[in-house]
Amino acid sequence: MRILSICLLWVVMAINGVAADSAFFIRGGDRVVFLGDSITEQKLYTTYIEAYTVTRFPKQNFTFRNSGWGGDTAWLRMRSFPDEKALFAAKGDAQQKLIEKAVDGCLNRDVVSLKPTVVTVNFGMNDHNYEAFREDIFKAYVCGQTEIAKVLKKAGARVVLMTPQPLEERRADPDKDPRNESISKFGKGLKGVASKQGALFVNQFDPYMKIMLREHAGKTNVCIGGGDAIHPGPVGHTIMASIILKEMKAPALVSSADVKVVDGKGGKVVGETKCKLSNVKYDDTVLSFDREDECLPMPVDERAMDALKLAPVLEDVSRYELKVRGLKAEQYDIMIDGALAATVSAKDLAKGWNMSTSAGPITKQARDVLALIFSKNLLGQTLWEMQLHPERAAKKADVEKQLADLEAQITATCQPKPHHFELKPATPPAAK
16 A cells, blocks of 8 residues: 555656656746845846756746845835834834734735745845944844745745845955945844744855955955846856755756767767667767757856856756767867767766757757746736736736747747767867
């Protein structure tokens, strides 16, 4: 009976698309809402997390929505306009009632109404008021984050409480910026809230600061994230997304193929993980095979390629590997579907080459998904504004249809395709 029950569980999980072999926080069928301030409203780290999820689990269904609002805080300043002077001065039950009044209604309108199963909460940048640490504001922050977690849990959502990334002024000692010292203390308080409320805690601040300190050392004109001091550009948001995904236990491996050239004569598949190789041939110079993967590599925004030099993004969240041993030449042109994708040394191929951003049509397909998600999320913003302003709702049905059509395109574009690989000894540069 127990064996039968386990078998039935696996069948149900397969039908529902749940990733049974993954500890990833986001599961098949989840409705994910990103709650936060203008950094969330930028729709960058949120889009990158969404793109990772749908390309890594193309057979599963997900819904993602953005509820970022510029200038917002853990007491939902921009949605409810509380009397902050009174809020900061209040204590105990009086402060709790003010927080509930500020948070509950707007949170229900902007997040709970979307029926989320997962909500990420990214506040803290505005909360410290861009000044040195203040205990009164800190207490309001902790109270607000606690209330958000309670309301979301009551609504059935799994909650992720995240610190923001650090402020990045062009200075050699960003950790000595009083505002960053304040954000750091707020983050330590948030960790306690997450522990008490059973939420996942994600610390973006410390790993991002570590990179900043390394890159800013001895320099006064460096900005690793792009954008401005508060709002990173695609590079910073890619680092942020990789930190968040890693803390969510997102699986790093896309797929891995291991081929060995035996005695310089024939190719032999010695390993396949989440992919299938067929028609493997070797004619003493050229290795060819067909490869079909279960999923696509995570698309990296072309504007964010410098992030790969700053942080182990691909190692942490997108290992799309090809390993070939026994090749004779020093360098090989990697042809995918007849077009040159990259030139790689035999030494790197023997160690295992991560081709996430260099896989020609496969990388392009993943980036096509990313472009569609950006378009979809702009429509999502339009739909949300209609909900906030009923007078704009006349065309709501049209926007909802466009949104559904784009989501269908995203699902279709996520599906991996078989590809033909050829590894040819590289032509010397002078002869090309």
